[in-house]
Amino acid sequence: MPSRSEIDAWRSFLRSHAKVTRYLEAELLAEQRLSLGAYDVLAQLAEAPDQRLRMAELAEAVLLSRSGVTRLVDRLERAGLVIRERVDGDGRGVVARLTPAGANRLGIAARTHLAGIVRHFVDLLDEQELATIGALCDRIADAQR
Numbered sequence: 001m002p003s004r005s006e007i008d009a010w011r012s013f014l015r016s017h018a019k020v021t022r023y024l025e026a027e028l029l030a031e032q033r034l035s036l037g038a039y040d041v042l043a044q045l046a047e048a049p050d051q052r053l054r055m056a057e058l059a060e061a062v063l064l065s066r067s068g069v070t071r072l073v074d075r076l077e078r079a080g081l082v083i084r085e086r087v088d089g090d091g092r093g094v095v096a097r098l099t100p101a102g103a104n105r106l107g108i109a110a111r112t113h114l115a116g117i118v119r120h121f122v123d124l125l126d127e128q129e130l131a132t133i134g135a136l137c138d139r140i141a142d143a144q145r
Contacts, residue, residue: 024116032109037062037072039113042081042106045098052097054087081105 002010025036032039044061045051053061059069073096076082081102087093098106125133 020120023120024113027112027116028109031112032105034105034109036113037064038076038081039106039109041069041072041076041096042098042102042109045082045096046103046106050097051103052085052095054093054095055084058096076102 021036028034028036028039040062041058044058045053055069055073056066058073059066062069062072064072073082073084076096077084081099082096083099085095085097087095122130
């Protein structure tokens with residue numbers, strides 16, 4: 001059973017994540033009419049080799065279920081920001097690929113998103129605190145594999 005201080009630390013972690021995420025989402029929606037989830041999909045594709053990922057890899061990268069990422073990619077495809085392509089030699093394999101319009105939209109939205117990261121996270125911590133929180137979060141994430 002966790003101690004009171006352990007529960008308090010857990011709740012602080014959840015509260016800070018939820019608040020920062022809520023602010024970033026609201027700013028992207030207000031300024032760019034783009035959800036944080038859509039931004040994350042575009043960013044993951046932009047960073048991937050050939051700007052494409054298998055749908056299962058994309059779902060894992062953006063922390064969504066396969067059905068959730070499928071619905072999100074459907075919307076992004078209708079907007080012309082991504083396309084789906086079959087994988088050569090794999091009859092069932094499908095990848096999502098970033099389109100030039102998607103790369104352009106990401107570049108514009110990144111200004112809003114990155115400014116928000118600085119405002120709601122980076123500016124609140126000093127360099128050592130940023131290094132510490134990064135290392136701690138990596139340790140937690142790596143323990144879950």
